[in-house]
Amino acid sequence: MRKIVAATAAVVLSAGLVSASPAVAGGSKPEVDTKRLTQAVQVNGVLQHLRQLQTIANRNGGNRASGLPGYEASSDYVAKTLRAAGYRVRKQTFTFPFFAENSPATLVQRTPEEKTLETGVFTYSGSGTVTGPVVPTKDVVIPASPTPSSTSGCEAADFEPAPAEPSVALVQRGTCDFGLKASNAKAAGYDAVIIFNEGNPDRTELTTGTLGSPVDLPVVGLSYDDAVALVDDVRAGGATATVTTDTVTDLERETHNLIADWPRRTKHDDQVVVVGAHLDSVPEGPGINDNGTGVAGTLEIAKQLARTGYTKKLQRPVRFAFWGAEELGLLGSQHYVDSLSDGARSKIYANLNFDMLGSPNYVRLVYDGDGSSFGTAGPAGSGQIEKVFTDYFGRARLATDPTEFDGRSDYGPFIQYGIPAGGLFSGADDVKTERQASIYGGTAGEILDPNYHTPQDDITRVNTTVLGQLTDGAAHAVATLGLSKKGLYGDGARTKVRTNATAKKAPKVTEGPAAQR
Missing domain, CATH: 3.40.630.10 (Zn peptidases)
Incomplete structure (x- = not known):
């Protein structure tokens, strides 16, 4: 699953999330005996x-x-x-931008006091060592607001002009994808990027994720508390740091999906x-x-679905x-x-x-x-x-x-x-x-x-x-959907779930493995 505290959002969640009580009461009688x-x-x-x-x-x-x-x-x-x-099993081959670390990333604050900070590399970060002044974006939100509100690094104007010497941009998590933040920092002339967690509830620990595509400069993560201390040092007179990453990216590495089908027609092969x-x-x-x-x-569900004979009764x-x-x-x-x-x-x-x-x-x-x-x-x-x-x-x-x-x-x-x-x-x-x-x-x-x-x-x-x-629970759901005569809507298995001729693909947002807000 996705990287630490990096969320994927194929859909944009509403701001007013609510906490639900756990389900414990007895459910309705199942249509299918699983x-x-x-x-x-x-x-x-x-x-x-x-x-x-x-x-x-x-x-x-x-x-x-x-x-x-x-x-x-x-x-x-x-x-x-x-x-x-x-x-019947087939491989579906595709190429992808491979990424790996040769050795763990490091982040050392050099001044005003030397200390090693916990960090981690962002997927598709460039490789290298950069030592220089740390420069926060103009719009970091410290102290953090109760709910996510940071837009740090999402626009070119968020960045102070980069010093002439090698320098490190300090960017806060939030709103836009990590790759855009890193690209904007590079365009502003920075040589490395530190992205720190936003500081709202559940957004305080060390954050890492994916940049979505290769960015040619080192990009590492930082926790909110460590970033606050670093920003305090910057505001008190300045701070310098060394960012080191050792990575490899191969844009045309090959891998595949495995797809397995049961070799028998069903009543509703279009579902x-x-x-x-x-x-x-x-x-x-x-x-x-x-x-x-x-x-x-x-895998065990697939194996037992065949062994128990449920595959002979599949409706779809x-x-x-x-x-x-x-x-x-x-x-x-x-x-x-x-x-x-x-x-x-x-x-x-x-x-x-x-x-x-x-x-x-x-x-x-x-x-x-x-x-x-x-x-x-x-x-x-x-x-x-x-x-x-x-x-x-x-x-x-x-x-x-x-x-x-x-x-x-x-x-x-x-x-x-x-x-x-x-x-x-x-x-x-x-x-x-x-x-x-x-x-x-x-x-x-x-x-x-x-x-x-x-x-x-x-x-x-x-x-x-x-x-x-x-x-x-997973086995029950597989058998229920495969064997149900009523279908998801309870109005006959012939009812189509949807037609893609009218469905619109949601805009894709990438930060974290697929998105981050």
Whole structure:
């Protein structure tokens, strides 16, 4: 999933977000009996796949990132398993701008006092070492406002003229994408950029993300508190710093998606349910929770869907997709949806997305498809998908919380085209609240996955309790959408979800892996 505190927004959320109580009441009686599938999808089977992915990472430099050998080995394992279960599997190859660090970025404040500051590189940052005065933009918001309001670096006029010597621009997160901030700094004559977190609630820690495309200067992140101290030093008489990055970018690296279909026609072949999980990790680690858990859960569902005979009863096709290059900006799923003809795209009935299902400090999260909790609904049908999940967990007497339907994972490209979507999530870099700790256990005040995007995201840190619960919920939803005779709207499976001839693609915003506001 996306970088630390970097959000993706395929849709713009309203400012007035509300907190919803968890769903705990019993849900309505399901149309489809999915019990045989949910019983067949066992945690042990999911863990067998996870152990294979961990072994693959161990043998390939500690990661499974797109464009590197660990991804190819992961893809081979998934494809072999699917073919053995009876699926037709194909690779959808595409090129992408590959990015990796040769060594970690560093940020050292030199004056008025020397100290090393915690930092991280932005994806597609240039490589180099720059030492010089730190110059904040004219419009940094310190102290931060209660809600996001910074426009720092979004316009050329935000920057003071760069000194004649090498210099470092200090830019605040907010409003526009990171790449625009970095490009504006370069155009203003700066030699390196520090982007610090905005300082509003949940926007205080070290921030990193993606620039969207290569920028030829070092770009690193900083926490809000460290930036405040740095700005204070600048205003008190000046400060200098050294920014160092060591990166490699290959604009034409090749990778692929894996697409698996069951070789049998259904009653409604023009209503395809696409079930997706991203197969790649970040280069920094093995990516076993992010997103080995989604891959392993989806793979086991596909395997057991065939073994239990549910594939013989499908009302509509269920297509399993394993996306490449998600960590670099949802590139694989975006390529898949963009490459379809209008007619083929209109036949996608729904997208289910499973990205991180075993977070150590978990919350059971369901995407807010109807917009009732966060103010923005997904395309028509997304609310019904949300209800499939909440009804299931309600009947199981398991609490759930809503999570923002903001496009931060591979469902984002689908909702851009008006395709209904939904999914489950156990949490990444959000902080667990006291209320959530009282319901789900775990530790309030800590992020939901402390190992997120680190070398420690390995199989020893996966929470098997939530992994089993969410995988069962995912299996229930796959079977329900695939076997339902009524369809999402309850008015007959012949009803089309939408026609893309009239759907408009939402404007794409990129900051973080796909967007940041």
